[in-house]
Amino acid sequence: MATTLSGTKALEWLLQRWHHCDPYEYLIQRKFPDYNAVRYAPISLFDIGGSAYDDREKRLKEVKSFRAELKAKPLKEIETLYDEEQERERQEWAAEAEREERQRFFNQxxxxxxxxxxxxxxxxxxxxxxxxxxxxxxxxxxxxxxxxxxxxxxxxxxxxxxxxxxxxxxxxxxxxxxxxxxxxxxxxxxxxxxxxxxxxxxxxxxxxxxxDWKDCYDKLNEQAKKLSEQQDELTANCTKLTAERDALKRQVEEAKSAATVHPIHESERDSLLRMVLGMAMTHYKYEPGAPRKAATGEKRGSIPLDLGRLGLTLDADTVRKFLKEAEDRFAEILANPRKH
Known part of the structure; x- marks a missing residue:
């Protein structure tokens, strides 16, 4: 991860860049860090010794030679050198900032x-x-x-x-x-x-x-909401099934009452068989022609058991007999229901 500058270091670096708006001056100062110290002549000859004077003259010649070298380069190359040197300087500042960060008391x-x-x-x-x-x-x-x-x-x-x-x-x-x-x-x-x-x-x-107790609470609350919705759905289904059961019970009672009052005529028997077969197919999944029919068996949800719970006991064989009779009577209708 690249080290970034922050605070005072970033400000110092930006100020340095602002002072070096001339790319030639900037590149010279980067190559010769003492450039600012030697570029201006001393106030008097007494301010500088003989050897120091010679060193200054030598450095000025080096600077002059480097400046001429830069001036001879194409502007595009100068721009590239300038950008590369700026990035190098930024990395130096960043490295210095990182060294300072490592030395602070909270990183010891x-x-x-x-x-x-x-x-x-x-x-x-x-x-x-x-x-x-x-x-x-x-x-x-x-x-x-x-x-x-x-x-x-x-x-x-x-x-x-x-x-x-x-x-x-x-x-x-x-x-x-x-x-x-x-x-x-x-x-x-x-x-x-x-x-x-x-x-x-x-x-x-x-x-x-x-x-995270808040997160746990939210999850439990969501689960409780879903369970409540499922309970409401089950209650609605139970109410619907109870109503259907009561309707069937009334129909059976009415059919039973009608049977005791007068004999069933052929047309009435035909209607009754239609009704019984239709209810068996609709509510008990009775499948005409199937070898085994759960609707007429001895297990929970069958017609004989539901009738028994209502006090209308009827053995499975009797149920099968009437359903078989209805199935045979309306075989043509069952085979082609759309024609009838």
């Missing part, structure tokens, strides 16, 4: 956290929790001694960002100060804040469940 070995200790404590202050999340020792790395580096240090800037999120979460009662690890770590995970793996491992080793 003694600033590393003792996870074996801090994973055992019952609670952390928010400042301790933030330092631990970065893998730093809360005893050494505190906001009071970090905030002065926010302008120049990438670490301090990240620390400030996480601290800002934590304080806002505290104001909204998502976090507390102090806060237990079981609350802070899930909050950090939910907000995509990197936490030192050693800290998470140490806390989990103590039997602490690191779970």
């Amino acid at each position: 070995p003694e600033a590393k956290a003792d996870f074996a200790h801090w994973s055992k404590v019952t609670y952390w202050t928010l400042d301790e929790a933030i330092a631990l999340a970065f893998g730093r020792a809360p005893e050494a790395v505190k906001w009071e001694n970090v905030k002065g580096y926010v302008t120049d240090s990438p670490f301090a800037k990240r620390y400030a960002r996480v601290r800002d999120l934590a304080l806002r979460a505290k104001n909204c009662k998502q976090l507390f100060d102090p806060t237990p690890p079981s609350l802070f770590l899930p909050w950090a995970r939910r907000n995509e804040i990197d936490v030192a793996p050693e800290l998470v491992k140490g806390v989990e080793a103590r039997g602490v469940v690191i779970a």
